[in-house]
Amino acid sequence: MRVLHLTLHRVWFAAIASGEKREEYRAITAHWRARLEGRAYDEVHFRNGYRTDAAFMRVRWRGVRMGEWQGAKVYAIQLGEILEVRGWPITSRSSCSPSTSGG
Numbered sequence: 001m002r003v004l005h006l007t008l009h010r011v012w013f014a015a016i017a018s019g020e021k022r023e024e025y026r027a028i029t030a031h032w033r034a035r036l037e038g039r040a041y042d043e044v045h046f047r048n049g050y051r052t053d054a055a056f057m058r059v060r061w062r063g064v065r066m067g068e069w070q071g072a073k074v075y076a077i078q079l080g081e082i083l084e085v086r087g088w089p090i091t092s093r094s095s096c097s098p099s100t101s102g103g
Contacts, residue, residue, distance in 0.1 A: 004041045004061065004077070013048040017057055017085050025067065025074040036064050036075050044079065048088065055088035 006024065008016070015021035024044070026032045041061040048055040060080030067076030 001043065002039075002041045004035070004044045005047075006044060006077075007047045007050060010048055013046060013055060013057065013088070016046065016059065016079065017082065017088055019082070022079050023067070024077040024079060025069045026077065028066075028073055028075060032075055036077070043083065044077065053087065056084075056086045057088065058083040058085075 008024075012021065012024070016024070024046075026036065040063075044059045044061050046057040046059065059082050062078035062080040064078065065076050067074050069076075
């Protein structure tokens with residue numbers, strides 16, 4: 001299985017876990033170009049931080065496209081079905097505020 005591993009801040013993890021956020025953005029850099037362009041994955045594995053007991057989520061990969069976020073060109077990772085969430089209290093959509101920081 002081909003897996004893209006990403007770490008997220010709490011607000012973005014919550015927004016994806018609730019189903020509110022269906023894309024994850026990454027800057028267009030050499031690092032992300034090497035990981036995303038011309039590559040395909042089966043799943044995206046998200047962690048909420050770097051602790052060994054951090055919340056974890058598996059989401060089906062639907063592809064990547066060029067997009068724009070806050071006026072900047074970005075890679076927009078298309079997210080599919082949420083397959084698994086561990087160690088996370090899934091909250092209502094109203095408790096997520098994607099405007100705080102990150103992407």
